[in-house]
Amino acid sequence: MAQVAGNLQRIRNGQRRYAITPRIPGGFVQPTMLQKFIDVANTFKATLKITGAQRIMITNLKAEDVDKAWEMLGMAPAYSTSNRVRSVKICPGTTFCKRAKQDSVSLGMKLDKLYISQEMPSKMKFGVSGCPNSCSESITKDIGVIGTAEGWQVYAGGSAGAHPRFADLIAEVATEQEVLALVDRMVTFYKENAHIERMGTFIDRIGLDTFKEAVLGDIEAADASKSAAATATISAAAAADVNATEPSVKLPGMGNNATLGLQMGEPITENSIIREIIEVYPNTIPALQEIGMGCLGCPSATSEPLWQAASIHGFDVNDLVTRLNNLRKGA
Numbered sequence: 482m483a484q485v486a487g488n489l490q491r492i493r494n495g496q497r498r499y500a501i502t503p504r505i506p507g508g509f510v511q512p513t514m515l516q517k518f519i520d521v522a523n524t525f526k527a528t529l530k531i532t533g534a535q536r537i538m539i540t541n542l543k544a545e546d547v548d549k550a551w552e553m554l555g556m557a558p559a560y561s562t563s564n565r566v567r568s569v570k571i572c573p574g575t576t577f578c579k580r581a582k583q584d585s586v587s588l589g590m591k592l593d594k595l596y597i598s599q600e601m602p603s604k605m606k607f608g609v610s611g612c613p614n615s616c617s618e619s620i621t622k623d624i625g626v627i628g629t630a631e632g633w634q635v636y637a638g639g640s641a642g643a644h645p646r647f648a649d650l651i652a653e654v655a656t657e658q659e660v661l662a663l664v665d666r667m668v669t670f671y672k673e674n675a676h677i678e679r680m681g682t683f684i685d686r687i688g689l690d691t692f693k694e695a696v697l698g699d700i701e702a703a704d705a706s707k708s709a710a711a712t713a714t715i716s717a718a719a720a721a722d723v724n725a726t727e728p729s730v731k732l733p734g735m736g737n738n739a740t741l742g743l744q745m746g747e748p749i750t751e752n753s754i755i756r757e758i759i760e761v762y763p764n765t766i767p768a769l770q771e772i773g774m775g776c777l778g779c780p781s782a783t784s785e786p787l788w789q790a791a792s793i794h795g796f797d798v799n800d801l802v803t804r805l806n807n808l809r810k811g812a
């Protein structure tokens with residue numbers, strides 16, 4: 482029998498049924514995307530289940546329908562094998578939540594883009610929360626980030642499940658850029674030194690002080706009062722010498738390693754980041770300003786994906802993608 486690209490579910494009355502879970506960055510679902518889930522569920526008499534990782538699982542599929550369902554969806558799977566970055570759970574943050582202190586959507590989407598599905602010594606989950614209420618349960622994630630009035634707290638080693646463990650606070654930093662640099666250090670150190678073990682088990686095995694010393698460089702990490710110093714050192718040093726990703730385009734003001742997505746010649750999509758669009762295709766700026774984006778100089782606004790900007794300004798994202806791509810092609 483051909484391999485089934487779905488997860489085998491509980492066998493009832495000898496019948497095998499499968500579940501598939503498409504990738505939904507940040508848990509943000511556009512109506513057109515949601516319609517595809519509905520169409521698949523109706524076509525194959527499947528059941529939709531909201532998961533704890535902000536995704537929609539399609540379950541109760543027959544083996545012969547799994548490939549057809551993927552084809553109808555036209556989406557990528559959430560992850561392919563077990564020892565990878567499985568999810569980046571993101572709370573609404575300053576984009577939507579009145580309690581937010583920091584822009585968890587912007588940071589979370591960047592982390593998702595950088596790390597999702599990356600191979601790791603064990604499975605890895607991220608959580609990004611915009612304030613200490615921690616609605617993304619950052620403290621129980623392998624990498625957890627929590628926004629505060631002063632900046633961000635960065636945690637490592639959390640997990641839930643059969644062996645729950647609260648994450649350890651690694652450092653408090655001021656900016657998104659510093660979070661990205663520190664996370665890069667932690668992930669790289671973990672990948673290079675861990676056995677087949679979760680981040681928390683790795684930290685317990687080598688010791689928290691050793692871990693902090695390794696990822697914070699020359700900072701005396703054991704002294705909590707020096708976390709402010711960690712901020713300055715990380716921003717200057719870590720952003721310059723750590724690179725665990727495959728960069729393509731440099732983002733203004735984010736250092737040499739914090740590079741994401743869109744390259745010259747690539748099509749603009751609903752998930753393209755505004756900042757990348759205007760940097761790679763500056764001839765799209767007037768069109769973006771025409772839809773009301775007078776905020777193109779604002780770092781917060783330009784870190785949004787296109788769909789979010791379209792939603793805020795009341796435009797159909799598909800029309801906008803078509804228009805921008807026509808401009809990109811000089812049409």
Ligand code: SF4
Pocket residue numbers: 572573574575578579580581582585610611612613614615616617
């Ligand atoms: S963690 Fe804070 S910012 Fe995020 S949804 Fe919860 S209350 Fe809002």
